[in-house]
Amino acid sequence: MTLPIKLKRGLKAKLPSAASAGEPLFTTDTHELFVGTGESVVPIAVSDPTLANRVEELEMHRSTVVNSYSEEFDTLAFVDSEKTTAGIVGGRVTPTVTPDFTEDFSTTNYFDESNSMGVTVDTTNRLLRNTSGIKNGIFYAKPITIPSTDKVTINAVANEPSAYAFSEATRFSYSGSVFSQPMGFTDRANRTWKVALVNGTGIYAKVTNPDGSLSFEGTILPFKGNTHTLPFQTVDYVVDYNNRVWFSISNTSLGGVVGVVNSDGTTFKDWYTLYIGSGTVVATSLTVDIQNRVWAFHSVSSYTRLHVFNSDGILVKDMTNILSSGPTPYLRSVYDPIRNQVALGIMHGNFFRAYLFDSSFRMIRNIQLTVGGENSSIDMMYDPVLDKYVAIQTIYTSATTSYSVKLYSLHPETLAQTTSVANINANWVSRLVADGSNYHFVYSSNVELNKLYLATFKAADLSVIDSSVTISTYAGKHYPFKDSNGVLRSLSLTSRYETNQSIDEYSFGASKATVTLAVTNNNGLDWINAIPGEEVTFPTPSTSLLLRARLDSPTANLSPELYGYRVITGTLTGEVIQEFVSTKLPSVSPIAHASLTADQTLQEGSIDWYLSNNGGATWESTILGRKHSFKNPLYADLRVKAVITSPSGSVKSPVISGYTITSSNLLLNPAKSGTNLTATMSADQNLSAPDTFTKINFNTTTQDELQEFDKNQSRFITKVPGDYLIIGSTRIKSPTTSPNGLHLDVRINGQLHKVLNSIVSYSNHAWCLNGSSIVRLQPGDYVELFGYSFFANGVVEALPTYSYFQIKQLW
Secondary structure, eight states, rough: OOOOOEEEEEGGOOOOOOOTTTTTTEEETTTTTTOOOSSSSEEGEEEEHHHHHHHHHHHHHHHEEEEEEOOOOOSSSTTTTTTOSSEETEEEEOOOOSSSSSEEESSSBOOOTTTOSEEEETTTTTTTEEOOOOSSSEEEEEEEEEEEEEEEEEEEEEOOOEEEEEOOOOSSSSSTTTTTEEEEOOTTTTTEEEEETTTTTEEEEEEEESSSOOOEEESOOOTTTTOOOOOOEEEEEETTEEEEEEEEEEEEETTEEEEOOTTTTOEEEEEEOOOOOSSOOOOOEEEETTTTEEEEEESSSSEEEEOOOOOOOOEEEEEEEEEESSOSOOOEEEEEETTEEEEEEETTTTEEEEEEEEETTTTTEEEEEEEEETTTOOOEEEETTTEEEEEEEEOOSSSSEEEEEEEEEEEEEEEETTEEEESSSOOOOOOOEEETTTTEEEEEESSSSEOOOOOOEEETOEEEEEEEEEOOTTOEEEEEEEEETTTTEEEEEOOOSSOOOEEEEEEEEEEEEEEEEEEEETTTTEEEEEESSEEEEEEEEEEEEEEEEEEEETTTTOOEEEEEEEOOOOOOOOOOEEEEOOOOOOOOOOOOEEEEEEEETTTTTHHHHEEEETTTSEEEEEEEEEEEEEEETTTTTBEEEEEEEEEETTTOOOEEEEEEEEEEEEOOHHHHSSOEEEEEEEOOOESSSEEEEEEEOOOOEOOTTTOEEEEETEEEEEOOOOEHHHEEEEEEEOOOSSSEEEEEEEEEEEEEEEEEEEEEEOOOOOEEEEEEEEEOOOOOOEEEEEEEEEOEEEEEEEOTTTSSEEEEEEE
């Protein structure tokens, strides 16, 4: 009979403090393995730190939910001011003299409202800010009682954001000539071009290198004869892949012309007249594709025409009457390199329309975006990060001075639109200027004559960040651009120098909102600026202190914020032990585990860290960088505490600059927690509305154990956060009209997430459109499938093997 080999075993509570070197021990209650060293016993995992860390990492990722929160102390939102005895100033936590007074704006007890102007105390968010619409506010505190002293230190935490502001204008043009249509741009050598038309002369150009040195300056593409005179309707440019610059002009006497210069300003192709029939040329636009072909659009009173030139300047395509019936006072063409297609935005009558052309110059999509009314202006760009067209339009409403601004995000294939109406009254907008994830534009309004403003919005959600930066009252219409160093600049028309129309140049810089503190101990007779963390000395001691805070911003839409301040007297002596304590932190619920890392400098002291998952009722010591398992994993109030010790006689104290805490809880029943959904259709669905996305009626489920699918609304509603695989498939029978566009997309919370499939049908056939996407969803998020047929009466066929909606939770 074979006997099994058994290790020394028993309860963990009875684990001996020492065992022979190499002797294994097993705990029968916790199932842990230890080994003796001769002087002690240690867990076997500890003998291999790499293995221990890997096990902890795997355990963390085996959790149902993981949540991370990072603190950089730029606000006091998650600082327990009552329990924190350490000082917080300049984004750092360090020992300081115990404050004689602390203000965290949780009440208005020390807010001297009668003497303060233009500020608001927000007790909910515990901060002080300028009142809405106010750029310069001033806060006064009520008298603060302190020990008799002539020295105080003010520690404060403030948020001082930045906004763009205009510089003083400098003259760009020279005297004695009439200028118009200024533009600025960068070429493929990253040089900055500033150009303007000079009546009867040609194009005045000033080109500078990135270091600011002059590359060349003078007249390029000179006009011949006296036909090139004002007024010019529109001018456009494009830089091709040979670093040549193309210009296109619409002019009442010339019709439309195109000219090209080399990178040194010499003429490559002299002005070339494009015959486009009778009528005044209203608008023009240029763009270049990946084949280095330049597309030139011109519009006259009755139609729009496209000319395409190759890289040698030879005309290779002449398409007449691509758009008819009415003038197009605004044209804007942009190139999409991913799909090798050109988008054209136009004002067509009172409508803003968008068109897509493939590389063979075929129109593959057109859509009416909105009614604009009279005298509307537009612009459009392709955003390569979002993979969307971003557009802007002024919309005339009813009254003479009543306009609004509408922003668009357009899908590059379907032109499906997300829109936002900005709270801006503008009858004219400039071209858009991309600046990272934001876009800038200049606008004017009939309500405020001779005033122009700079506005900025986020491309991701079309929300306006600021619209109140004012330009000089001397300025005419502005044409903004970014130079080779990324500085936002603008050229504008002006008549302030002489009767002839001239050009001014402006630059934009970040202007910071500020919080300036001052204190007095003689009831306001003498105010002394108080820099946070620096000691202030008064001429004489006092037991009363007044504090003042000036909140100044370059724009009324952007306010600095003061999150609190402390008044400190005296100095540090002997050993100092102080604490930082957080309030409740964002976390999973409940909290079984947490891992803490910190950005800290110990200097000559020490920092001990503690965690609590029960609101600070009990604190458990933790080691930075290691997973901590709480004794009771069912609590859900996560807090952090640091005990900072600065020894007696030390010159430098420990400092905490920030920390990150990751919380998690265990997956108790993985077999039942994952979504596994399949939904189908009970009947065919007619896509009766043309050029419209319609939700597909999936109203029958074959798998939905967690009851997450709403059959009445044909939508999946998330119950558990996680990563989900979404699969959609539809069989759509195309109507007889061709060519016809068919699309299938997935939408989350009503917004387009992904286009799953898109085709152009040239016959009355049934097409199976399908695709998949992985997305992270939160509880309450809902998912739907939408179908599209450009022409009416496409039919979604209810065949379960072809038309289905599936969702699988991956993690």
